[in-house]
Every structure is written in structure tokens, then in C-alpha cells.
Amino acid sequence: MSTDEKDIVNKLSPRKMILPVALGLAVAAFLLYLNLTDTRFEEVTGSQCGEYGWVDANEDGVVNSGDEEEFVKVENCAGQYRLRTYQDTLGDIDWTWTSTMWILMALLGMVVRDVAYMYRIRVLTDDELSWKQSFRVIMLWEFASALTPSVVGGSGIAMFILNREKINLGKSTAIVLVSALLDELFYITMVAIVLIAIGTSNLFPINLQKTIFGTTYGTQGLFWIGYGFICLLTTAIMIGVFFIPRTLKYLLLQIFRLPILRRWRYNVIQIGDDIITTSKELKGKPVIYWVKAFGATYVSWTARYLVVNFLILAFVSHESKIISGFMEHLLIYARQLVMWVIMLISPTPGSSGVAEFAFSGFFKEFIPLGLVGALALLWRLISYYPYLFIGAIILPRWLRATSKASADVKKKTA
Structure with a gap:
């Protein structure tokens, strides 16, 4: 095993689960305590x-x-x-079969999300991965994301995972970059749709605003900065990948010659190489390839966001006026888009702690009094913790299996 491989395997060590689990449970416990008053x-x-x-x-x-x-x-x-x-x-609280149904719908939402991701990875690899391999790749990819801060990302680990599944490095690079592009395109287009549908008046909870040294910083400012950056970055990468890959790399290198940016120049060289590699891999792909990949992306993210709606429905009675119709559900969905930007800049592994606090701030008004802490914990139990434990179970066996396969290939080619 090379030094780089050892470094990546170390980053995926199950021991690194301790911090995100402890942070998440501590914040959930704190929210439960606050609910008492x-x-x-x-x-x-x-x-x-x-x-x-x-x-x-x-x-x-x-x-x-x-x-x-x-x-x-x-x-x-x-x-x-x-x-x-x-x-x-x-x-x-009157637990009914309807409540149970909504909990099951939340679980089904996560299953649909993962199956859609598995389908997308098969499309992007031109069916080189079986469904079993796709399951392992997605679970390990999510495991890596759960153990690393969102701001850091797990692109390098994702390429390592795909490469171990016998996807050549060039194609692995293209798949990871295209996956990120598809996710960002979903976000950009869906934000535009919900803004047209509901506007911005109720989109940003005022209780998340903070005043520091006389200046008020709120979710709205963070959101627009983050959204603008995502739009700019996605547009630049799309132009580079599909039209002018070498020109974009040259421009990036010129920009990062500035003294204030020079420290990141090596990373930019790698990004430029990845863009050129991706451009070569994607040449000649038919329209149906993109339709399938983008369709799977929409299904996956929509199913993921609907989990919160389903969980809230499990605890809100039909007589309650907390949620009275479709527009409230659309607002819950829309606020998750805003919350995603907050989680994206979180410095904690898998946004642990930050996610639970954000959940409380964004959805408290839709949740029966005293239950926001419990629902924040339940949401993470369904949408986050399973990837930690499934990944920890799969990782050792997968490393042995892919290591043996690599060794067998080397023997045959020797």
C-alpha cells in the first residue's frame, strides 16, 4: 500500500467516528434540555x-x-x-398508524436517495460498476463525507474508492468532478424554482441572526454569498470542462501567481489537470447520458430533503394549525436549501453539532413545542449516523477484497 493510500485509509479510520458522534449527541442533548423551558x-x-x-x-x-x-x-x-x-x-401526542407511515416514508426517502445515487454512479461509469459495487462506492463515499468537514470535501477519497474498484484514474477524476457539478446544478436550479414560488420573505429565520460589534450577520447574507459563489464556480468549471479546458487552467495559474494566492498554486495546478482529464473523458457523451445522470440527481436530492417534511408530519396532528397546507411544506423544503449552505461552511466532521443547531433554528416554528431537539436527533439518526456505521462495517472487508483483486491483476500481468 502506497503512502497516499495509507493516508486515505487513515482518514477513513472508524476511530474518527468518535468526534462527530459526540458533537452531534452533545448538541442534541443541549437542545432537549432547552426544550424543557x-x-x-x-x-x-x-x-x-x-x-x-x-x-x-x-x-x-x-x-x-x-x-x-x-x-x-x-x-x-x-x-x-x-x-x-x-x-x-x-x-x-397520539401515536397513530399515520405517524408510523410518515416515519417509514422518511426511511424510504433515504433509501430512494441512495438508490438514485447508485443509479447515477452506474450511468457515469457506463455501467462498469455492478449494483453491488455501486452500493459499496456510495456507502464509502458517504462515509468519507461524514468523517470530513464539508468545507474540506472528500473528492480525493472518492477518486481513491473508484480507482480501487478498477475505474481508471482519469475516469475516476471525471466522475467525481461531474458528480459535484450535477449536485451544484440541482442546487442552483432548485433555489431559483423555490424563490419564484415562495419569495424570500419567510425563507430566512430571523432568530438565526446575530449582532457582532454593532453589525448584524444573518442567514440571508451568508446564503446569498454562498449561492453566488456556487453559481460562479459552477459556471467556470462547466465552461472549462465543455469548451476551453486548457485556457481555463492557464487563466487559473495566472490568477494564482498573485502573492496572496500563491500558496494554493499547487492545488490549482491539480484542479486544472482534473478539468482537462474530465473534458477528454466526457467528449461524445450522448444526450441520454446527461438526462439519466441529471434525473437521478434530482430524484436523490429531492428524496433527501423530503425526509424532514415526513418527520415533521409524523408529529403534527391533522387538527394542528402549525402546518396548514402545501405552501408550508414548500417553505420547509426551501429552508433546507438555505440550511445546506450553512452546513457547507461548517468546520466540523459531517457538520455535526452545526446541523442540529441549524435544524432547530430553521424548523422550530413547524414543530410541536418541546420536540425540536428530539426531531433534530431523529433526523440525524436517519440521514447521517447510518452512513457512519455502514461505512465502518463495509470498509475493512472492502479494503481486503479490492487489495486481493489488485494483487491478482498484478500477478496476471507479471
């Missing part, structure tokens, strides 16, 4: 007693259900709102 004013339905009336204290025209200053107590149940605590919510 949560209160919320809910609009009454039917024969329920409304002990509070709403007054627009801050004159924003929005009912802030968690702000006690916006509600006044009234007599004879003449109000439209009642005060709820987490104990009230727990007492109201």
Missing part, C-alpha cells in the same frame, strides 16, 4: 379555551408565537390563543 402561544381550535389575545407589540404584522410581549391575558376564554409548554405537547 420552551413556551409557545398557539391559536385555539374548536371548543378550546383562548386565554390570550394577540397584540402586535413590534408592529411587524407577524404573530411571533414565542414572544410573550405580543400576548395579553383575557377573561372568559375570549382570546384566540392559549399558552403551551412542552409538558402539554407530550400529553397531546
Whole structure:
């Protein structure tokens, strides 16, 4: 095993699971603790007693259900709102077959997501990988992503995984780069769609804004900076890959000759080489190739994002006014697109800790009082932790199997 291979295998060590698991569980526990003191004013339905009336204290025209200053107590149940605590919510939970169905739908969403990814990797490799190999590649790829910060990425590890499955290095490079491009194209187009559908007025939770030294930094600013950067980078790479690969590499090298950027010049040389290699690999691909790959990308990401909708539906009763229709579900979906940018810049492995906090901030208003911590944990149990444990199980056997296959090939060619 080469030094580079040893370094990659070390990065995939199951021991590295300890930090993300500990961070995630610690934040989930903290959120559960905070839920113990949560209160919320809910609009009454039917024969329920409304002990509070709403007054627009801050004159924003929005009912802030968690702000006690916006509600006044009234007599004879003449109000439209009642005060709820987490104990009230727990007492109201009525687990039904419908609740079970939505939990199963959330699990099915993750299965669909992975199957769509497996289908895409088969398309991108021109069916060189079997379904079994595709399963191993995707699980190990997700395992690597779960163990590394999103800002770092796992492209090098992904190329190593594909190369061990007998996909030549040039094609492995092309597959990893195209996979990233397809993911970014989904994000760019889907954000445009939801912005047209629902606008931006309710897209950015105000409770995530922070004031530092007199300047307010919020999710909206971070989102637009991140979205603009993704659009710019994706456009540049697409032009480079499909039209002017060598010119783009030359331009990048000239830019990174600047003293302030020179430290990253070696990395840019590698990126330029990857773009040229990818361009050669993708020449002559038919339209159906791209239709299948992009279609699988849309199915995969949509299934992944719908998991949150399904989990919330499992705990929200039909009588509740927390979620009243399609637009609320579209808003939940849209907020995940915003949250993805926040998770993308997280310095923690697999966004552990950051993801749970972000979940609370983005979706608290849609979740029954006192349950946001529990749902954040359940969401990660379904969408994150399985990849850690499946990857840890598969990795040792996969390394032995692919190492033996490589050794057999060397013997035959000797």
C-alpha cells in the first residue's frame, strides 16, 4: 500500500467516528434540555379555551408565537390563543398508524436517495460498476463525507474508492468532478424554482441572526454569498470542462501567481489537470447520458430533503394549525436549501453539532413545542449516523477484497 493510500485509509479510520458522534449527541442533548423551558402561544381550535389575545407589540404584522410581549391575558376564554409548554405537547401526542407511515416514508426517502445515487454512479461509469459495487462506492463515499468537514470535501477519497474498484484514474477524476457539478446544478436550479414560488420573505429565520460589534450577520447574507459563489464556480468549471479546458487552467495559474494566492498554486495546478482529464473523458457523451445522470440527481436530492417534511408530519396532528397546507411544506423544503449552505461552511466532521443547531433554528416554528431537539436527533439518526456505521462495517472487508483483486491483476500481468 502506497503512502497516499495509507493516508486515505487513515482518514477513513472508524476511530474518527468518535468526534462527530459526540458533537452531534452533545448538541442534541443541549437542545432537549432547552426544550424543557420552551413556551409557545398557539391559536385555539374548536371548543378550546383562548386565554390570550394577540397584540402586535413590534408592529411587524407577524404573530411571533414565542414572544410573550405580543400576548395579553383575557377573561372568559375570549382570546384566540392559549399558552403551551412542552409538558402539554407530550400529553397531546397520539401515536397513530399515520405517524408510523410518515416515519417509514422518511426511511424510504433515504433509501430512494441512495438508490438514485447508485443509479447515477452506474450511468457515469457506463455501467462498469455492478449494483453491488455501486452500493459499496456510495456507502464509502458517504462515509468519507461524514468523517470530513464539508468545507474540506472528500473528492480525493472518492477518486481513491473508484480507482480501487478498477475505474481508471482519469475516469475516476471525471466522475467525481461531474458528480459535484450535477449536485451544484440541482442546487442552483432548485433555489431559483423555490424563490419564484415562495419569495424570500419567510425563507430566512430571523432568530438565526446575530449582532457582532454593532453589525448584524444573518442567514440571508451568508446564503446569498454562498449561492453566488456556487453559481460562479459552477459556471467556470462547466465552461472549462465543455469548451476551453486548457485556457481555463492557464487563466487559473495566472490568477494564482498573485502573492496572496500563491500558496494554493499547487492545488490549482491539480484542479486544472482534473478539468482537462474530465473534458477528454466526457467528449461524445450522448444526450441520454446527461438526462439519466441529471434525473437521478434530482430524484436523490429531492428524496433527501423530503425526509424532514415526513418527520415533521409524523408529529403534527391533522387538527394542528402549525402546518396548514402545501405552501408550508414548500417553505420547509426551501429552508433546507438555505440550511445546506450553512452546513457547507461548517468546520466540523459531517457538520455535526452545526446541523442540529441549524435544524432547530430553521424548523422550530413547524414543530410541536418541546420536540425540536428530539426531531433534530431523529433526523440525524436517519440521514447521517447510518452512513457512519455502514461505512465502518463495509470498509475493512472492502479494503481486503479490492487489495486481493489488485494483487491478482498484478500477478496476471507479471
